[in-house]
Amino acid sequence: MVKKLFYYEFKSYLRALVPVNLILLAIAVMTRLLQLFETESISYYLLYGSSLSAYFITAFVAMLLTTITVIVRFYKNLFSAEGYLTFTLPVTSTQHILTKLVTGVCVGAITTVCLVLSGMILTAGELLVEIFKAIGYLFKQIFVAEMGWHIALYILELLLVLILSAAYQNLVIYACIALGQRSSKNRIMMAIVCYFAYYMISETVSTVLTLIITTLADSLTVLEAIGKFFTNHPLASIHIFFLISIAVVTGLGILAFYIIKKTVDTRLNLE
Amino acid sequence: MKRSIRILSLILLSALLLISFTSCMSLDDMKAAHAFYDENGAILYDGHTYYLLPECSELTVSEFDSINVTETDVPVLLSDTLGDSYDVSPQKIFLSMYYRGKIYCREDYFEDVKNRIENGYTMDRYCFMATIDPENTGDPANSYVDYELLKPKVASVLLDTMEIAEPMILPSAGMKYEQIIRINRCSEDTFFQSYAFDLRISEGIYYVAVTDSVQSETAYYRISDEDLPLIQNTFYHAA
Known part of the structure; x- marks a missing residue:
């Protein structure tokens, strides 16, 4: 049953997102083809500039549409009239939430891949070759020379952080929607208010923590010891930073998941 | 239908391959x-x-x-x-x-x-910085700045002015001028240069100016009216 759930989720997302991604790729091809007629005339620059602007606008629209589609699909499928049908399926609330989460992250990844692909089409030819040469050179000189075998682990850790962060961002939005559902009126407005409150709290907490660390760094022995460790072991420090990020994002993600599950299980109030 | 799709795919592939070879x-x-x-x-x-x-x-x-x-x-x-x-x-x-x-x-x-x-070099000529337009197009995009040798006649007019004319000694910041053209002593190919004097234009009058940095004074030698056309024709494109 869960497999079918995934199938219909992806089908619904792709129906909405495939056209805009195809348009993005088409504009990238068109803009690149325009470069075959490159001259120093004003008319060429106007045409090329317009095409490039259209490309960036389409890229922005693709990212925005992906985010909006993920949010709207979650809300409509679980908390609107569609929810009556959704919750009749022989699937637990955990499976529902996880399906939405996994498909949302995958669709975001697909859009990102399309963006990268369109960027490669835009620079296809000698320019793309030079870009790869520059990336390879920087990688070899700065990372491999300085970090050695640690670089492979850093890449894995970074990928994990990116995937967990993407999932966490979706979970935060889902949790705000779930909290908004607890209100009897103006549920969408309450969800937006919840998101703003989350944003303000997270910014305040990070600012306060930064202030504490920077002002008390020299006076607190613990902070001083941590600072000395980071200075003497820079490579290990990066691993610790990644691991702490993974732990924090996972912990907060589990909290958000719990909020969503609790709301769906006990406080569901469909329209 | 299949044939037209194949032809379309071939055209698209050719276009993409063509792109790969362009810069x-x-x-x-x-x-x-x-x-x-x-x-x-x-x-x-x-x-x-x-x-x-x-x-x-x-x-x-x-x-x-x-x-x-x-x-x-x-x-x-x-x-x-x-x-x-x-x-x-x-x-x-x-x-x-x-x-x-x-x-x-x-x-x-x-x-x-x-x-x-x-082993040493001689600097027996004079030069100034000028805007060179090698093809005489009048388009600033086609011109560049480089040192131009002064014709011996022009150099001798400037040097004679310093010999003959009565100097006007003023403090170094004592005269307002519209343009200042630095004249350097140089080798024939202008590779080697050292500062000689200035040509200064103030209210349409041309002066050869020699500055004494110790005294913070500048001596101004006015160029005569009969030499003026030659000087103007030489320095019209000074940078």
């Missing part, structure tokens, strides 16, 4: 401005080798363009970030990095210039 103008410009250090520290640029000259304070080079010089394995997109910036002189004879006092000379001029730095 773009900005990348071509970056490649043209990218030079390399060889294993001996010389610079390889534009099909020539440039060697480092001994230091010489009177070796004067004007700037026509700039390039980035890197090691041979640095990609062109990183050349301006990781490379050293050098100014290129007109005719690409010299590459200079003034703030480090380095001037490189093209292989066909190197021995001669090095010899003159080490």
Whole structure:
């Protein structure tokens, strides 16, 4: 049953997102083809500039549409009239939430891949070759020379952080929607208010923590010891930073998941 | 239907393959401005080798363009970030990095210039900085700034003015002028220069100006009306 759930989720997302991604790729091809007629005339620059602007606008629209589609699909499928049908399926609330989460992250990844692909089409030819040469050179000189075998682990850790962060961002939005559902009126407005409150709290907490660390760094022995460790072991420090990020994002993600599950299980109030 | 899809796919593939073999103008410009250090520290640029000259304070080079010089394995997109910036002189004879006092000379001029730095050179001509338009198009995009030799007759008019005219001694900031043209003593090829005097234009009057930095005074020698047309025709394109 869960497999079918995934199938219909992806089908619904792709129906909405495939056209805009195809348009993005088409504009990238068109803009690149325009470069075959490159001259120093004003008319060429106007045409090329317009095409490039259209490309960036389409890229922005693709990212925005992906985010909006993920949010709207979650809300409509679980908390609107569609929810009556959704919750009749022989699937637990955990499976529902996880399906939405996994498909949302995958669709975001697909859009990102399309963006990268369109960027490669835009620079296809000698320019793309030079870009790869520059990336390879920087990688070899700065990372491999300085970090050695640690670089492979850093890449894995970074990928994990990116995937967990993407999932966490979706979970935060889902949790705000779930909290908004607890209100009897103006549920969408309450969800937006919840998101703003989350944003303000997270910014305040990070600012306060930064202030504490920077002002008390020299006076607190613990902070001083941590600072000395980071200075003497820079490579290990990066691993610790990644691991702490993974732990924090996972912990907060589990909290958000719990909020969503609790709301769906006990406080569901469909329209 | 299948046939038309195949033909369309073939056309699209050909278009994409064609794109792979093309560059773009900005990348071509970056490649043209990218030079390399060889294993001996010389610079390889534009099909020539440039060697480092001994230091010489009177070796004067004007700037026509700039390039980035890197090691041979640095990609062109990183050349301006990781490379050293050098100014290129007109005719690409010299590459200079003034703030480090380095001037490189093209292989066909190197021995001669090095010899003159080490064994002495004569500066028996005069020059000034002028805007050169080699094709006389009148388009600023086609012109560049370089040192131009003064004709012997013009130089002698200026020098005679200093001999004959009655000087007006003023404090160095004592006269407002619309234009100041620096005249340098130089070698025949203008490679070696040292400051001689100025030509200053104030309210349409031309003066030869000699500054005494110790006294903070400038002596102004007015150029006579009969010599004025020659001076105006010579310096109309001074930079």
